[in-house]
Amino acid sequence: MSRDIQRLNLRLASAQPSATYRIMDRVAARRAQGATIISLCAGEPDFDTPKHVREAAIQAIEHGHTRYTQVAGVRSLREAVAAKFRRENGLDVTWQDTIVCNGGKHVIHNALAATLNEGDEVLVPAPYWVSYPEMVQLCGGQAKIITCDASTGFKLTASSLAAAITPDTRWLILNSPSNPTGAVYSDSELRALADVLLDHPHVLILADDIYEHLIFDDQPFQTLAQVEPKLVARTLTMNGVSKAYAMTGWRIGFATGPRWLLEAMEKLQGQQTSGASSVSQQAALAALEGPKDFILHSRAVFQRRRDLMVRHLNATPGLECANPAGAFYAFASCAGLIGRTSAGGRVLHSDEDVAHALLDEADVAVVPGSAFGLGPYLRIAYALDDVALLKACEAIRGFCMALR
Known part of the structure; x- marks a missing residue:
């Protein structure tokens, strides 16, 4: 096939695919291989539609x-x-x-x-x-x-x-x-x-x-x-x-x-x-x-999850997280992890390295902050139930404690 026939619109050719969906694709691939992954990367509520x-x-x-x-x-x-x-x-x-x-x-x-x-x-x-x-x-x-x-x-x-x-x-x-x-x-x-x-x-x-x-x-x-x-x-x-x-x-x-x-x-x-x-x-x-009780309920749940997530992140060596006032994301600095080496032997040069290592070694998916224009941070979505969030926090803490 002629390469010329595959020519794309120049604006599309220079565009980047969504970093969030790239991570989600990696999660799907790991799950297809039998891994149990806790995904903290999707930007959507985990509740059913009312x-x-x-x-x-x-x-x-x-x-x-x-x-x-x-x-x-x-x-x-x-x-x-x-x-x-x-x-x-x-x-x-x-x-x-x-x-x-x-x-x-x-x-x-x-x-x-x-x-x-x-x-x-x-x-x-x-x-x-x-x-x-x-x-x-x-x-x-x-x-x-x-x-x-x-x-x-x-x-x-x-x-x-x-x-x-x-x-x-x-x-x-x-x-x-x-x-x-x-x-x-x-x-x-x-x-x-x-x-x-x-x-x-x-x-x-x-x-x-x-x-x-x-x-x-x-x-x-x-x-x-x-x-x-x-x-x-x-x-x-x-x-x-x-x-x-x-x-x-x-x-x-x-x-x-x-x-x-x-x-x-x-x-x-x-x-x-x-x-x-x-x-x-x-x-x-x-x-x-219709009624707005769903909004009141979900807001209260997300606030409780925020408090849980921020508390655990700030208790994790190498991470620091301000208290978000809204949405359902924690934006945690991982500057304290940069330059260190994971238990699996990956040198963490950037927040992207941290995100990939967390997925590969701790089975937790997050999105690197550099994808949002500012590193070294991690965007962590807390749109999951408390049990899954606690398990994810424990896995993140274990990953960070094992760094050398």
């Missing part, structure tokens, strides 16, 4: 909701999405100010693909979700990484933002609570960022609030357009049902923003995927309009 949501999906099938829908989503769901933004985020929007897509990732990709041209910059605070820079690159833009280390709680500061903005800046992506760190921006921190953005009216803002309902210690949640209404006209506020309602596989994300942007995203989606799954839309409607 029963009333599942029942709504079954009823949707029985009642014939199995055909194409409007590209931007069925009106009933868009009305529920608008009501959610009004009720929970203080945003004065109607159903016409919303769009429903095939998952939260699709919302982000649609927005970037609809607006980016060659030379446009997208500001991405690091640590970042692994897909942000790759999606920017695939859409023809340039990701401009702003490193936000432990000294700022892994959060973007007003001074760092101001220094990064140029005439070519098209977007700022702001994720709170954060994947991978669990960092949550306070009202005053958002206010400081908003003051900078008000001075740069050419910059669009993408607020990724997908972990909104997973905030601990009774801390309030606020989104940027809520803190500064003057930014509403250039802010896309994104959310979905995947994390809050344990619906990752249902693939429903949604957003509100300026209508010119939503119309462009709808135009793109109409030529790309058409509307989201009709059955999943009915399930999402049931989630948004």
Whole structure:
């Protein structure tokens, strides 16, 4: 076969596969060989989708909701999405100010693909979700990484933002609570960022609030357009049902923003995927309009697991972990392990070496922090039951104690 026929789109050829899925593939391979692996790398709740949501999906099938829908989503769901933004985020929007897509990732990709041209910059605070820079690159833009280390709680500061903005800046992506760190921006921190953005009216803002309902210690949640209404006209506020309602596989994300942007995203989606799954839309409607006791329960469970995980990590030689304020990830520094040698003879030159050695020698899967733009750290998802988490912590501690 001619090599020329295998030529790929240049943007795709230079993109990197998801580091999370690479680790998950290695886990699957080890399990296929008979190994018992505790995976702390998946970014999804371990709970079942609430029963009333599942029942709504079954009823949707029985009642014939199995055909194409409007590209931007069925009106009933868009009305529920608008009501959610009004009720929970203080945003004065109607159903016409919303769009429903095939998952939260699709919302982000649609927005970037609809607006980016060659030379446009997208500001991405690091640590970042692994897909942000790759999606920017695939859409023809340039990701401009702003490193936000432990000294700022892994959060973007007003001074760092101001220094990064140029005439070519098209977007700022702001994720709170954060994947991978669990960092949550306070009202005053958002206010400081908003003051900078008000001075740069050419910059669009993408607020990724997908972990909104997973905030601990009774801390309030606020989104940027809520803190500064003057930014509403250039802010896309994104959310979905995947994390809050344990619906990752249902693939429903949604957003509100300026209508010119939503119309462009709808135009793109109409030529790309058409509307989201009709059955999943009915399930999402049931989630948004139904009882919220599931959210309260899962939040309490994740807070307990966070406390367990952070306590054990900080008691492990060579690891150090700040207390995450939200999401379900611990972002642990493994600087104390770098340069040492594992019991299996692997020299740990980087956090990637640590992650691979943990999988190969301790049967625990984590994701290296360098994949999220900051090393040497490990992202550890505590979306597992307490017994499995304790077993994983014991295995990690045993691995670290055996280093020489």
